[in-house]
Amino acid sequence: xxxxxxxxxxxxxxxxxxxxxxxxxxxxxxxxxxxxxxxxxxxxxxxxxxxxxxxxxxxxxxxxxxxxxxxxxxxxxxxxxxxxxxxxxxxxxxxxxxxxxxxxxxxxxxxxxxxxxxxxxxxxxxxxxxxxxxxxxxxxxxxxxxxxxxxxxxxxxxxxxxxxxxxxxxxxxxxxxxxxxxxxxxxxxxxxxxxxxxxxxxxxxxxxxxxxxxxxxxxxxxxxxxxxxxxxxxxxxxxxxxxxxxxxxxxxxxxxxxxxxxxxxxxxxxxxxxxxxxxxxxxxxxxxxxxxxxxxxxxxxxxxxxxxxxxxxxxxxxxxxxxxxxxxxxxxxxxxxxxxxxxxxxxxxxxxxxxxxxxxxxxxxxxxxxxxxxxxxxxxxxxxxxxxxxxxxxxxxxxxxxxxxxxxxxxxxxxxxxxxxxxxxxxxxxxxxxxxxxxxxxxxxxxxxxxxxxxxxxxxxxxxxxxxxxxxxxxxxxxxxxxxxxxxxxxxxxxxxxxxxxxxxxxxxxxxxxxxxxxxxxxxxxxxxxxxxxxxxxxxxxxxxxxxxxxxxxxxxxxxxxxxxxxxxxxxxxxxxxxxxxxxxxxxxxxxxxxxxxxxxxxxxxxxxxxxxxxxxxxxxxxxxxxxxxxxxxxxxxxxxxxxxxxxxxxxxxxxxxxxxxxxxxxxxxxxxxxxxxxxxxxxxxxxxxxxxxxxxxxxxxxxxxxxxxxxxxxxxxxxxxxxxxxxxxxxxxxxxxxxxxxxxxxxxxxxxxxxxxxxxxxxxxxxxxxxxxxxxxxxxxxxxxxxxxxxxxxxxxxxxxxxxxxxxxxxxxxxxxxxxxxxxxxxxxxxxxxxxxxxxxxxxxxxxxxxxxxxxxxxxxxxx
Numbered sequence: 001x002x003x004x005x006x007x008x009x010x011x012x013x014x015x016x017x018x019x020x021x022x023x024x025x026x027x028x029x030x031x032x033x034x035x036x037x038x039x040x041x042x043x044x045x046x047x048x049x050x051x052x053x054x055x056x057x058x059x060x061x062x063x064x065x066x067x068x069x070x071x072x073x074x075x076x077x078x079x080x081x082x083x084x085x086x087x088x089x090x091x092x093x094x095x096x097x098x099x100x101x102x103x104x105x106x107x108x109x110x111x112x113x114x115x116x117x118x119x120x121x122x123x124x125x126x127x128x129x130x131x132x133x134x135x136x137x138x139x140x141x142x143x144x145x146x147x148x149x150x151x152x153x154x155x156x157x158x159x160x161x162x163x164x165x166x167x168x169x170x171x172x173x174x175x176x177x178x179x180x181x182x183x184x185x186x187x188x189x190x191x192x193x194x195x196x197x198x199x200x201x202x203x204x205x206x207x208x209x210x211x212x213x214x215x216x217x218x219x220x221x222x223x224x225x226x227x228x229x230x231x232x233x234x235x236x237x238x239x240x241x242x243x244x245x246x247x248x249x250x251x252x253x254x255x256x257x258x259x260x261x262x263x264x265x266x267x268x269x270x271x272x273x274x275x276x277x278x279x280x281x282x283x284x285x286x287x288x289x290x291x292x293x294x295x296x297x298x299x300x301x302x303x304x305x306x307x308x309x310x311x312x313x314x315x316x317x318x319x320x321x322x323x324x325x326x327x328x329x330x331x332x333x334x335x336x337x338x339x340x341x342x343x344x345x346x347x348x349x350x351x352x353x354x355x356x357x358x359x360x361x362x363x364x365x366x367x368x369x370x371x372x373x374x375x376x377x378x379x380x381x382x383x384x385x386x387x388x389x390x391x392x393x394x395x396x397x398x399x400x401x402x403x404x405x406x407x408x409x410x411x412x413x414x415x416x417x418x419x420x421x422x423x424x425x426x427x428x429x430x431x432x433x434x435x436x437x438x439x440x441x442x443x444x445x446x447x448x449x450x451x452x453x454x455x456x457x458x459x460x461x462x463x464x465x466x467x468x469x470x471x472x473x474x475x476x477x478x479x480x481x482x483x484x485x486x487x488x489x490x491x492x493x494x495x496x497x498x499x500x501x502x503x504x505x506x507x508x509x510x511x512x513x514x515x516x517x518x519x520x521x522x523x524x525x526x527x528x529x530x531x532x533x534x535x536x537x538x539x540x541x542x543x544x545x546x547x548x549x550x551x552x553x554x555x556x557x558x559x560x561x562x563x564x565x566x567x568x569x570x571x572x573x574x575x576x577x578x579x580x581x582x583x584x585x586x587x588x589x590x591x592x593x594x595x596x597x598x599x600x601x602x603x604x605x606x607x608x609x610x611x612x613x614x615x616x617x618x619x620x621x622x623x624x625x626x627x628x629x630x631x632x633x634x635x636x637x638x639x640x641x642x643x644x645x646x647x648x649x650x651x652x653x654x655x656x657x658x659x660x661x662x663x664x665x666x667x668x669x670x671x672x673x674x675x676x677x678x679x680x681x682x683x684x685x686x687x688x689x690x691x692x693x694x695x696x697x698x699x700x701x702x703x704x705x706x707x708x709x710x711x712x713x714x715x716x717x718x719x720x721x722x723x724x725x726x727x728x729x730x731x732x733x734x735x736x737x738x739x740x741x742x743x744x745x746x747x748x749x750x751x752x753x754x755x756x757x758x759x760x761x762x763x764x765x766x767x768x769x770x771x772x773x774x775x776x777x778x779x780x781x782x783x784x785x786x787x788x789x790x791x792x793x794x795x796x797x798x799x800x801x802x803x804x805x806x807x808x809x810x811x812x813x814x815x816x817x818x819x820x821x822x823x824x825x826x827x828x829x830x831x832x833x834x835x836x837x838x839x840x841x842x843x844x845x846x847x848x849x850x851x852x853x854x855x856x857x858x859x860x861x862x863x864x865x
Contacts, residue, residue: 022637033120033144034058037815044091046082056123061146061252062086067113070543071096072470072496074525078110078127085211087254093211095173095470099153101131103167103191105569108136133159147264147490148251157238164237167191167865168241168382170217170248171231173471177208178388179230183300185386189225198300203265204230207256209389214251214261227630228471259303266317272343277313291328301386318343326351329390330408333383357408357732363417364403364418372403374484382412396481399508411437421487422445423666427697451695456670459489459647462635469495473627478505483630486635490647494519494530497542517649522549526573526579530718531558533649545582559653561588562620567599572606590620590656593637593663608710611760614741618759619660637665642674659759662677666754667696669746675759680767684733693723696750707735708742732763
């Protein structure tokens, strides 16, 4: 066939293909009835892209099941992984919906998944699963004209033993927005009876400005709540042969109106409603273009409706007594109005005294350089609305306009607490400001930097931090702002099974000339591992045996494999429960300490037991922050690494791998010899001298010296000094407990009982004190891909890609006792995976017609020839 005829054939086929693509169901809210689709979901930004995945949708709601797509956090395939309202421009809001069978982390493995009914009026999906001796039957029902999916889940004990006091029930995790419980609001609740938190309703919700998601679980008794998830649980005992039926309703609307969730639950129950409507305006007489009408019950937040162009209308469960008021972002609320409603009643309530905001322009400077600096600002005082997108509680200075923050507040007097690495290199500074309506307050603040670890060759990093992927709530720019405000020297990210934000964050850090480390939190259901640096993401394996996962991480360039939160769904508890697929594999490097109290101490105890066996794995640390607005402890705890040639990803990884680090919750502990060093001694009667420099902004308290067996050898009071230099002499027989090998671990405390913990200094009677040098040469190639969108005259959107490649080399030299010289070259190319395409079907149709016309015209000319 000639090239001309091939071209003609393409012109004729193109409109047919475009027409087919335009005919695919979309979430535009224009169809009626129920539709079931197999294959990649049409939900924008949805994860269900596998050939066996199933999407079910009606006029209100679209839900996708990950059948061939693996759900997050080790949840087995077959569960819900996407949900969106059916409306123009809507996108996925849900990370997962499932039924944990003994609190989080315990799910049934789906053994059967069937579409048993598929009509325009109703779809029914039935899945069967198994967890230990429990059989689980999942029945999902979606009917036309209803804004919810109904789930009926039956759990049957087929075992010969009882399952006593298991915490189980429907659970949702969010991709974005905030979780909420009426009567409590948004906040953290560790799994507990809900009555202890004032929660009386049977529903929870999630929201952002563009959606409201409800989970109605009749008569649930326990709750676990976080900004990114809401788990509605029951305490259940199942004896052999017994069953328990759980019912749940997933409700969704395309606006952040939680009173519509309450209204829908009331309709499902078949109980009464009352309605209120009216106008909302400022004290200056201007209609509120955008705001909410807040409803409280028993003086606690219940639900809210939306104000649009000055008017609102909402329904409330009746009978009931409520307090109602209007507000908008950074505005002071209107006067409250109280009312008692009966079923069928209608009220008009107008609010005309919402007070407009004032503005704060804050600039933060360092005392040592006089230059503007990154900082976190905590806002307290004044009215804090329960709706998170209206609240102003945490502000960060701009990443690009360094040191400057501009934010609006409702009129009132506030305390602003300015934090630049507070508790580590400075003390927080609190100032009082009074904000008046429509006035600007300019404030300059200087923070005192009391200590710079980099002057000693030590650099700080938070090695467990999330951005805005999956359960993360921190956009890349805010992640950088929070880590720099915390006084960290490098920026790090580790999202669950995802590296797509690495190039975005890297571009921001390059603009600030700050080193960036791309990591990833590999998250199977039995343990989580942070691995870094990620050089070739395509080689990563997110599910498999421990050997497969770690081997793939090494192939992807990871020098460090860290066991995250090892006693909380991590490696140590999996090892204890014999729950590691394929068995234990020893090629991991460090165990994480975090902000987990007794679990962090348990990890330290476990590491002492490994060190007793001369197993040279080390401590690492990270905050595991997901939301830098609500979790304001980025960098606590942090890793402090000895990097004599300055910070870069490979230098950091090697320092961690060889133990040249300590962990800090506030104090600093610099030892000579360095942590990770091996000291060769001649006999047990020798002494070892450790020189130590200590610092704490809070004042020092004491230092403990530990030896083999995790025993305290010495406790040295430090008074209340900020700085302290010590020489500590330790008898070898105490450090080794009378054996040929041992170690010294130092733990320093400040006046607030915060700790610094150094990694072991090893003692060995069989080692001569020979020193060698390790030199690592790194070549890293960074590819930045910029997408440029141009509009052609034919109204077709054309996307072109421009690629810029930068190559740079870093040489790291460290001193290590009895280690061979090694040289490794790494090449790093980051490619964004977060690509979202939304098709304009009207444009598609126009293009198809144009191609058809051209094809027909050319065919007449060519066939005449």
